Amino acid sequence: MTITRDDAVLGCDPRIDGTRVGVRHVPDA
Incomplete structure (x- = not known):
């Protein structure tokens, strides 16, 4: 499974x- 930036934008x-x-459930460390 290839993870692209589009997936990140969707918060996947x-x-x-x-x-x-797009990463809503991950805090900026």
């Missing part, structure tokens, strides 16, 4: 460090 995967704008 917190592991993406490209765009934090």
Whole structure:
């Protein structure tokens, strides 16, 4: 499974460090 920045924008995967704008359930460390 390839995780793209689009997934991060949707808040699907917190592991993406490209765009934090979509990662709602992960605090900025």
